[in-house]
Amino acid sequence: MTARTLVSVPKEARRGEVIAIKALISHDMETGFRYDNTGKPIPRDIITQFVCLYNGIEVFRAELHPAISANPFIAFYTVATESGKIEFKWNGDNGFSAAESVTIAIA
Amino acid sequence: MTAEHYDRRATRRGFLIGAAQLAGGVGLVLALPVNDGRATPDTLQAAIRKITSEAPLQKGKVKLELPAMVENGNAVSIEVAVESPMTAADHVKAIHILNEKNPLPNVLSVQLGPRAGKATVATRIRLATTQQIMAVAEMSDGSFWFDTADIFVALAACQEDPG
Amino acid sequence: MSRLFRHVILSAVLCGASAASADEIPPAERKSGYEQMGREIRAMQDDDSANPAMLWVLDGEALWSLKAGAAGKSCADCHGDAQASMKGVAARYPAYSPALARPVDLEQRINMCRTDQQQATPLPAESKELLVLSAFLARQSRGVPVEITDDRLRPFVERGGELFTRRQGQINLSCAQCHDDRWGQRLAGSLIPQGHANGYPLYRLEWQTLGSLQRRLRNCLTGMRAELYPAGAPEYVDLQLYLKSRARGLAIEAPAVRP
Numbered sequence: 001m002t003a004r005t006l007v008s009v010p011k012e013a014r015r016g017e018v019i020a021i022k023a024l025i026s027h028d029m030e031t032g033f034r035y036d037n038t039g040k041p042i043p044r045d046i047i048t049q050f051v052c053l054y055n056g057i058e059v060f061r062a063e064l065h066p067a068i069s070a071n072p073f074i075a076f077y078t079v080a081t082e083s084g085k086i087e088f089k090w091n092g093d094n095g096f097s098a099a100e101s102v103t104i105a106i107a
Numbered sequence: 108m109t110a111e112h113y114d115r116r117a118t119r120r121g122f123l124i125g126a127a128q129l130a131g132g133v134g135l136v137l138a139l140p141v142n143d144g145r146a147t148p149d150t151l152q153a154a155i156r157k158i159t160s161e162a163p164l165q166k167g168k169v170k171l172e173l174p175a176m177v178e179n180g181n182a183v184s185i186e187v188a189v190e191s192p193m194t195a196a197d198h199v200k201a202i203h204i205l206n207e208k209n210p211l212p213n214v215l216s217v218q219l220g221p222r223a224g225k226a227t228v229a230t231r232i233r234l235a236t237t238q239q240i241m242a243v244a245e246m247s248d249g250s251f252w253f254d255t256a257d258i259f260v261a262l263a264a265c266q267e268d269p270g
Numbered sequence: 271m272s273r274l275f276r277h278v279i280l281s282a283v284l285c286g287a288s289a290a291s292a293d294e295i296p297p298a299e300r301k302s303g304y305e306q307m308g309r310e311i312r313a314m315q316d317d318d319s320a321n322p323a324m325l326w327v328l329d330g331e332a333l334w335s336l337k338a339g340a341a342g343k344s345c346a347d348c349h350g351d352a353q354a355s356m357k358g359v360a361a362r363y364p365a366y367s368p369a370l371a372r373p374v375d376l377e378q379r380i381n382m383c384r385t386d387q388q389q390a391t392p393l394p395a396e397s398k399e400l401l402v403l404s405a406f407l408a409r410q411s412r413g414v415p416v417e418i419t420d421d422r423l424r425p426f427v428e429r430g431g432e433l434f435t436r437r438q439g440q441i442n443l444s445c446a447q448c449h450d451d452r453w454g455q456r457l458a459g460s461l462i463p464q465g466h467a468n469g470y471p472l473y474r475l476e477w478q479t480l481g482s483l484q485r486r487l488r489n490c491l492t493g494m495r496a497e498l499y500p501a502g503a504p505e506y507v508d509l510q511l512y513l514k515s516r517a518r519g520l521a522i523e524a525p526a527v528r529p
Contacts, residue, residue: 004329008319018224022317026325028478031233033210059222067206067214069182069231070478071322076217079224174310178460178529179475182322184310231314261459 003027005100007088012105013080021052021060022075023088025098031066047072047092055084064092082106151205151241154212158203158243159251169202169254171242180234180260187242189226189252199226201245208238234260294516295450295464302520303463303528306454311475315527323405323473323525326480330406333399339390345403348387352410360411361522364511366422373426375507376404377482395501401480405471408524416468416522418515430512433505439496445509460529466517467510469526480525483510 008022025047032044044066052060059078078086087101155164173185189199198221204214217228226244234240237260243253304312318324335346349355364373367382374382380403381392393400418427434445448457449465456462470483477485484506491498499505 004325006319006324006328022319024320024322024325026322031210054222057222059220061218062228063213063216065211065213065215067209067211067233069233071325073229073231073320073322074215075186075229075320076219077223077225077227079222081222174308177308177310181475181478182314184314 003090003096003098005088005090005098007100007102009086009102009104010080011103012107015080015082015106017080018077019080019104020075020077021086022073023050023052023100024071024073025090026071027090027092027096029064029066029068029070029072033066045093045096047090047096049089049091050074051089052076052078053087053089054078055082056087080104080106148207151207151212154205155241155243158201158216158245162249162251164243164251164253166253168246168252169242169244171240171254171256173240173256173258175257176259176261177234178261180236182231183234183258183260184229185232185240186227186229187244187254189244191226191244191246193221193224193226195221196247198247199223199244200247202226202228203243203245204230204232205241205243206232206234206238207241209233209235214240234258236260293450295453297519300466300517300520301464302466302468302523304469304523304526306461306463307527307529311527311529315523321473321525321527323471323480323527326402326405326471326473327409327525329398330402330404330409333403334406339384339388341387341389343388345383348383352406356407356410358411358414360408360524361414361416362418362420364423364426364507364514366420372504373423373507373511375484375510376407377484378507380404380407396482396485401471401482404482405480405525408471408522411522412524414522415519416466416514416517418511418518423511423515426508426511427515428512430508430510430515433509434512434516439491439494441495443494443496445490445494463528465513466520467513468517468520469523469528471524472526472528475527475529483513 004026006024010019013019027047028045029047030042030045032042034042036042046066046068047064050062050064050072051058060076062074064072083104083106085101085103088099090096090098168190170188171185172188173183177183185204187202187204189202191197191199193199199219201216201218203216205212206214214232215230219226237258239255239257241253241255243251245251304315314320334352335344337344337347346352360376363379364375365379366372367374377395377400380400384390384392437444445465448462453462453464467483470486471480473480474486487506487509488498
């Protein structure tokens with residue numbers, strides 16, 4: 001199965017309102033500091049980047065390190081400026097990439 | 108004040124005392140060596156210098172919230188809130204979460220701006236052991252502010268055999 | 271942390287424990303492990319947009335409508351809208367299977383549907399597919415009180431109860447010594463819960479993933495230095511059934527979050 005994402009953004013907001021955004025994605029976030037049963041190091045495999053775009057403009061960016069928990073959760077805020085699309089993009093080791101988008105209506 | 112001045116209380120001694128208080132009479136069995144050979148106050152300092160480029164780091168404006176004690180270090184809820192009007196002229200440009208005793212000092216770095224409206228970020232982090240966590244905020248005027256918090260990571264009693 | 275090390279802690283905590291266990295926890299004192307967790311982990315469970323187990327539920331929802339097997343049928347083809355048809359089901363599982371003349375747990379029931387109705391291969395225990403389906407099903411019972419009433423289950427509940435109170439393993443310990451007699455106390459840094467089965471499958475921070483109650487029971491047996499029952503052994507289902515019966519009245523929290 002591909003990565004499952006779960007984002008929470010209000011469907012509607014007032015212009016200028018500060019809205020809460022929560023983004024969750026399935027990923028093991030293998031740290032690169034663990035060993036398997038035979039003593040072989042397990043290579044690092046993590047999400048390294050998360051970006052949020054509001055109608056194409058980047059409003060939030062995060063750089064993730066191995067200390068971010070499995071199934072990374074990031075919550076932040078943004079100002080509801082106009083109706084349109086809010087996009088989320090995750091990128092990581094071994095070519096990992098995932099994307100999700102939602103619409104928001106401004107009253 | 109420089110980064111060297113922040114209070115680093117989560118020493119091994121602190122850990123053992125905490126463990127003993129927590130586990131009562133059996134606390135002493137916890138006094139086996141905790142391998143913090145990879146513990147990294149020095150690499151933490153290096154990571155801070157990389158963020159601040161030797162600019163002064165001041166205590167304040169940043170509020171780091173995390174539980175004082177957790178039963179499991181695999182997913183610790185953490186929130187960093189920075190005091191700022193978040194206007195074009197005066198806003199938070201970046202927030203960094205750092206730790207002193209995981210294998211690597213950096214945990215999360217976020218870039219934001221006036222469009223955030225509110226300079227608050229929350230996530231869940233892994234903590235290898237009891238330690239101090241630090242959050243650093245970079246402001247639009249080039250100043251750096253920080254907060255620290257100590258967290259006690261308890262030992263899990265019934266872990267699954269790996270694999 | 272070494273195994274020997276934990277062994278020492280366990281022994282220290284339990285030495286001097288009385289030979290016989292106290293009785294079952296009185297109904298008024300029964301409480302979900304949720305109530306013993308810290309504020310942050312409770313918040314993680316309460317908020318569907320922060321609960322990592324919801325990632326499994328969403329995958330399960332997709333799988334529910336996916337046709338599978340030689341019969342080319344999906345779960346939805348027979349059961350329709352899970353929100354209606356599956357509500358309360360997890361609260362009364364394990365349930366009696368007349369075909370097998372014994373109880374089956376939710377995961378086994380899903381696999382019976384796979385083989386008999388869909389004519390597909392059964393899903394391996396703890397596989398992602400089985401976990402997402404059981405998480406999705408259990409989610410439909412959230413808030414429904416646990417209730418085991420089928421009379422045919424009685425002998426199996428009793429057998430599960432015997433297993434629960436039987437001392438076993440290298441440190442000669444029973445489940446009841448921790449979960450009936452010492453709930454609320456600490457085992458190393460961990461609070462001992464009453465051990466109710468009202469949140470499974472659940473996201474355990476220790477696992478960093480979602481897992482079944484059978485997996486949790488195997489963890490307990492390992493912690494007790496007891497021999498594991500063979501994979502798929504009826505003992506696991508009997509124990510689950512006893513735990514469910516013991517948790518009667520508590521609301522299903524699945525998919526829960528636990529440390």
